[in-house]
Amino acid sequence: MFALKLILAAVLVAASARHVPQDHLAYEQVHLLGFDEDERPVFEHEDLLPELEESCQPQHLTRARRQAQGSVTLNSDGGMGLGAKIPLAHNDRNVLSAIGSVDLNNNMHPTSKGFGLALDNVNGHGLTVMKESVPGFGDRLSGAGKLNVFHNDNHNVAVTGSLTRNMPSIPNVPNFNTIGGGVDYMYKNKVGASLGMASTPFLDRKDYSAMGNLNLFRSPTTSVDFSGGFKKFESPFMSSGWKPNFGLTFGRSF
Structure with a gap:
């Protein structure tokens, strides 16, 4: 079943790559260089635009993408996650997007x-x-934030935080909160690691994670990333112990 999902995800990404309008990609690449549509310069070699874009972009900055994005994640438990992000508005420094997700067992x-x-x-x-x-x-209502605290040409360190309001529809069970935080590290946008912890006081439960990340493939519009590590939870009544966890994510920009 996992192999079938892997093949399906790869086919979806490959198929989408063949149907991306090239005029749209060229416009996005020029727009990211700072030109308006009416000011678009004519290049003798249009195929060099991705390399030119990367060379003009400071390596210690992370470009805020203005393209629609989709992702498929295959999990070690046999489940699958689908994600989408569609830009709604942007300026020179920020992009506001609509996001959606579906998790499947x-x-x-x-x-x-x-x-x-x-x-x-x-x-x-x-x-x-x-x-x-x-x-x-x-239902769950959650807010999360990421603060990039250090970055240069090789290294990137960010801290994360989240607050989730859990709203059970189960009779006699009140709403309760889960608070989480973590640290993410990435080397040359290729290899990284993350540590995370979440606390749910109502259940007297704590969740821990220690994960590694590896970018297997990257192009201007496509990426394949592997994550693997260990997770566990603890409560007064039960402890799961450290269990292996991994995922393979296919991402695509349109």
Whole structure:
């Protein structure tokens, strides 16, 4: 089943790559260089635009993407995650986007679905707000932020934080909060690691994660990333111990 999902995801990404309008990509590349549509210069070699764009972009900055993005993540438990981000408005430094996600279990049944807004900054900072629906549980309203605290040509360090309001539809169970935080590190946008922790006081539960990240392939419009590591949770009644966890993510910009 996992192999079938892997092949399906790869086919979807490859198919989308063949149907991206090249005129649209060329416009986005020129627009990112700072030209308006009416001021678009004529290049003798249009195929050099991606390399020219990268050379003009300071390496210690993370470009705030103004293109629609989609992703497919295959998880070690046999489930799958689908994500989408569609830009709504932008200026020279920030992009406001609509976001959506659907998580599926190993039987392809939805385990959650959500929608919200994301604000991305050219320096790598970000904010998201999302409303999720979880079948058999209820709803979740979450806000998350990322602060890029250090970056240069090789290294990037960011701290993250989140607050989730859990709103169960289960009788006699009140709403409760989950608070989380973490640290992310990336070397040359290729190899990275992250540490995270979340606390749910109502359940007296703590979740921990230690993950590594590796970019397997990257082009101006496509990326393939692998993440692997360990996760665990602890409560007064149960402890899962460290369990392996991994995922393979196919991303595409349009």
